[in-house]
Amino acid sequence: MLDYVADKMQDEAKQGEAFAPFASDPTQYKKRFYIESYGCQMNFADSEIVASILNTEGFGATRNVGEADLIFINTCSIREKAEQTVRKRLTEFKKLKEQKKGMLVGVLGCMAERLKSKFLEEEKLVDIVVGPDAYRSLPGLVYEAEEGQKAVNVLLSREETYADISPVRLDSNGVTAFVSIMRGCNNMCSFCVVPFTRGRERSRDAESIVNECKDLFEKGYREVTLLGQNVDSYYYTPQPLKGSLSKTPITFAILLEQVALISPELRVRFSTSHPKDITDDVLHTMAKYDNICNYIHLPVQSGSTRILQLMNRIYTREWYKAKVDRIKEIIPDCGISSDVIAGFCTEEENDHRDTLSIMEYSKYDMSYMFVYSERPGTLAERRYKDDVPEEVKKRRLVEIVELQNRLSLESNKKDIGKTFNILIESDSKRSDKDWMGRNSQNKVVVFPKEYYNLNKGDYVFVEVNDCTQATLLGKIIIKQNATETQKR
Numbered sequence: 446m447l448d449y450v451a452d453k454m455q456d457e458a459k460q461g462e463a464f465a466p467f468a469s470d471p472t473q474y475k476k477r478f479y480i481e482s483y484g485c486q487m488n489f490a491d492s493e494i495v496a497s498i499l500n501t502e503g504f505g506a507t508r509n510v511g512e513a514d515l516i517f518i519n520t521c522s523i524r525e526k527a528e529q530t531v532r533k534r535l536t537e538f539k540k541l542k543e544q545k546k547g548m549l550v551g552v553l554g555c556m557a558e559r560l561k562s563k564f565l566e567e568e569k570l571v572d573i574v575v576g577p578d579a580y581r582s583l584p585g586l587v588y589e590a591e592e593g594q595k596a597v598n599v600l601l602s603r604e605e606t607y608a609d610i611s612p613v614r615l616d617s618n619g620v621t622a623f624v625s626i627m628r629g630c631n632n633m634c635s636f637c638v639v640p641f642t643r644g645r646e647r648s649r650d651a652e653s654i655v656n657e658c659k660d661l662f663e664k665g666y667r668e669v670t671l672l673g674q675n676v677d678s679y680y681y682t683p684q685p686l687k688g689s690l691s692k693t694p695i696t697f698a699i700l701l702e703q704v705a706l707i708s709p710e711l712r713v714r715f716s717t718s719h720p721k722d723i724t725d726d727v728l729h730t731m732a733k734y735d736n737i738c739n740y741i742h743l744p745v746q747s748g749s750t751r752i753l754q755l756m757n758r759i760y761t762r763e764w765y766k767a768k769v770d771r772i773k774e775i776i777p778d779c780g781i782s783s784d785v786i787a788g789f790c791t792e793e794e795n796d797h798r799d800t801l802s803i804m805e806y807s808k809y810d811m812s813y814m815f816v817y818s819e820r821p822g823t824l825a826e827r828r829y830k831d832d833v834p835e836e837v838k839k840r841r842l843v844e845i846v847e848l849q850n851r852l853s854l855e856s857n858k859k860d861i862g863k864t865f866n867i868l869i870e871s872d873s874k875r876s877d878k879d880w881m882g883r884n885s886q887n888k889v890v891v892f893p894k895e896y897y898n899l900n901k902g903d904y905v906f907v908e909v910n911d912c913t914q915a916t917l918l919g920k921i922i923i924k925q926n927a928t929e930t931q932k933r
């Protein structure tokens with residue numbers, strides 16, 4: 446069971462082996478870089494910003510690490526295991542470095558921010574260290590490292606949003622894309638390292654977000670996911686036009702509407718929603734536009750009010766349950782998923798049972814589930830003892846995973862016999878005779894291509910006739926224009 450969680454995390458990491466397309470003429474570039482990403486979607490989105498900055502400098506991407514002059518690893522610090530994975534990769538890269546003179550290795554992202562120049566002191570594993578707000582300085586740091594200087598920039602910024610940088614889409618399916626709408630986090634969940642590695646929260650210029658989404662749509666993309674650690678606190682005040690005093694602030698609900706209005710054929714998703722911040726305005730906007738997907742990732746973390754307080758999540762068990770009720774009231778067919786932590790400091794069996802029962806109450810379609818991992822510098826590390834024994838944490842996680850497996854299967858079984866509008870993303874993993882797509886609720890649906898002449902990026906109606914715990918299986922009913930019925 447634990448392997449299942451580990452596999453899932455590994456899958457997430459693998460997706461990170463992201464590369465820009467090969468250049469037709471390799472000599473057109475000054476240098477070749479290879480970039481591998483770990484962690485959350487924001488990190489993957491950042492790698493696309495990094496690729497864009499490096500492209501502008503005349504550096505080109507490669508899929509082949511052996512052919513690279515520069516190796517970058519975009520890192521995550523969220524749990525100790527995430528950092529161990531990065532260290533393992535760095536020792537593998539070290540071997541390559543020894544074989545190829547002049548090859549440089551750079552650490553980007555959250556682990557770079559957390560460990561700063563300590564990295565450079567460690568057994569010459571790394572030549573360049575760059576934090577999430579300092580990517581514009583990357584080309585300069587590459588040249589400094591070539592000269593043998595210490596190349597470090599881990600300054601956090603209150604303003605940087607990379608709003609003007611057009612990301613180079615790495616390893617994209619050409620249908621779905623992530624768009625960062627904000628950076629940093631002002632919440633201080635006591636277990637979490639993100640506020641320290643990503644800095645203060647800031648919202649990106651709304652116009653640049655809408656323009657990026659429009660551009661994606663024009664290039665054939667049919668789904669955007671708006672990204673932030675806490676999207677509901679998005680808040681941007683535009684500069685007033687010359688001669689006008691109007692400076693209407695843009696909230697997340699307004700932004701969502703502006704993106705939804707680009708085209709009814711562009712699906713809009715977002716992540717992550719903090720239960721304390723998601724508003725009725727957002728829920729009503731979701732209900733109003735068929736192309737805003739009926740799916741909310743609403744991490745609960747724990748079902749015990751006492752533990753939630755220690756976690757500094759601000760909401761109680763009752764508040765969370767009321768939020769779930771409100772979502773179902775305004776958007777009855779909304780899919781909900783969660784993040785759950787097992788074994789936070791002082792967690793007792795009754796707290797754990799509260800977590801299981803809130804999962805049952807919320808009927809999550811899917812969850813990401815973790816054992817608590819103490820992170821240096823966090824509030825929890827400073828204030829509380831990590832006192833739940835490892836085997837107890839693991840046993841509780843197994844119970845959480847087993848419950849989620851049952852809930853996922855039950856949720857999928859309820860969909861048998863229903864017809865959904867599916868956006869086709871790719872061939873299915875198992876067979877190129879089947880398509881893989883998602884319904885509005887973000888469930889993966891696999892169905893035979895049959896004789897229909899469809900392509901990825903098309904919408905199609907699929908009737909579900911079977912399921913596993915992770916996937917709906919079905920058959921095509923009829924192809925229709927998304928504008929007629931986006932969501933069912």
Ligand code: SAH
Pocket residue numbers: 523524636637638639673674675717718719744746784785786815816817818819820
């Ligand atoms: N901003 C998002 C979550 C970002 S981190 C939110 O507020 O929900 C993704 C998930 O990792 C968290 O939701 C949490 O469940 C988990 N996580 C974060 N820190 C952790 C830690 N120290 N140990 C175990 N899991 C952790």
Ligand code: SF4
Pocket residue numbers: 630631632633634637638639640674675719
């Ligand atoms: Fe971490 Fe909490 Fe911010 Fe999410 S909201 S990134 S869990 S501090």
Ligand code: F3S
Pocket residue numbers: 483484485486487488520521522523554555638639642643
């Ligand atoms: Fe990891 Fe940083 Fe994201 S710590 S989860 S990569 S914000």
